[in-house]
Amino acid sequence: MGLNRVNEDLSELDAFVASAYIEDILGVVKSGKEATVYCVRGGERLGNKLIAAKVYRSMKVRQFANASVYNAGRLRGRGGIRNREIRAMENRSRIGRELSFGKWVADEYETLNLLYNAGISVPRPLQMAERIILMEYIGEEEDPAPPLTNVHLSHDEAAKAFGEIIASIEQMLACDRIHGDLSPYNVLYHEGRTRIIDVPQAVDARFNPNALNLLDRDVENICRHFERFGVRGDAWRISRGLWARYLRSEL
Numbered sequence: 001m002g003l004n005r006v007n008e009d010l011s012e013l014d015a016f017v018a019s020a021y022i023e024d025i026l027g028v029v030k031s032g033k034e035a036t037v038y039c040v041r042g043g044e045r046l047g048n049k050l051i052a053a054k055v056y057r058s059m060k061v062r063q064f065a066n067a068s069v070y071n072a073g074r075l076r077g078r079g080g081i082r083n084r085e086i087r088a089m090e091n092r093s094r095i096g097r098e099l100s101f102g103k104w105v106a107d108e109y110e111t112l113n114l115l116y117n118a119g120i121s122v123p124r125p126l127q128m129a130e131r132i133i134l135m136e137y138i139g140e141e142e143d144p145a146p147p148l149t150n151v152h153l154s155h156d157e158a159a160k161a162f163g164e165i166i167a168s169i170e171q172m173l174a175c176d177r178i179h180g181d182l183s184p185y186n187v188l189y190h191e192g193r194t195r196i197i198d199v200p201q202a203v204d205a206r207f208n209p210n211a212l213n214l215l216d217r218d219v220e221n222i223c224r225h226f227e228r229f230g231v232r233g234d235a236w237r238i239s240r241g242l243w244a245r246y247l248r249s250e251l
């Protein structure tokens, strides 16, 4: 795949260089809808390893599709946030947009920590700043791991990868989380192993009223992708089976 040249102003990444988290910016892995991911060389404080820096776009040029689906029920059970701020978020007023911008980044970082610490196959989170997350880089220098959309798998490799992803979905649910945007684009494949990425919109299955629909869709996206390799999974049975076990606290 290779890396692309950096041609953006990256003052926030420079702050990480100054504080010895980052030594050097090596290139752009991919510029997505909501963020640009850079491959950087870690500084002394992060052991000089390769690191992925996900730099979110500012709110002006960035729109999360259907944010309300993911946000529904999100604020319940969290102390410390004042009613006025909740109303502001719901109104999508200016202050609301600013608050929720920071929240997507902080939510992704928090979710990565939760999932990583539970032993789920996601990149290890390392550090965050206002609009940046530093995490374990998946791939080799000059050769970032491809998303599943770009890899051809043998039947055996596909069966293994499929099993891993369904197991990850189950483990996430055991942590009360549903990815909510799971697709072959958001699973990286490296050294025969799958890694789930891109979790800012993950929802809390206890509170989000759309949780089951999001779970159905995540499982459906994965099942559909693997059919091309002759690996068949009954999406409905899988997601409804997981959900039934979740409700009975059996995960």
Ligand SMILES: Nc1ncnc2c1ncn2[C@@H]1O[C@H](COP(=O)(O)OP(=O)(O)OP(=O)(O)O)[C@@H](O)[C@H]1O
Pocket: 029, 030, 031, 032, 033, 034, 035, 036, 037, 052, 054, 123, 135, 136, 137, 138, 139, 144, 145, 146, 147, 185, 186, 197, 198, 199
């Ligand atoms: N830890 C990582 N290691 C290597 N590559 C990564 C890593 N995280 C993300 N990438 C690459 O950057 C791309 C964009 O990352 P991500 O999906 O998190 O951001 P996004 O802006 O939501 O992207 P999109 O809009 O394409 O879904 C990924 O598809 C992947 O190719």
Ligand SMILES: [Mg+2]
Pocket: 032, 185, 186, 198
């Ligand atoms: Mg993505």
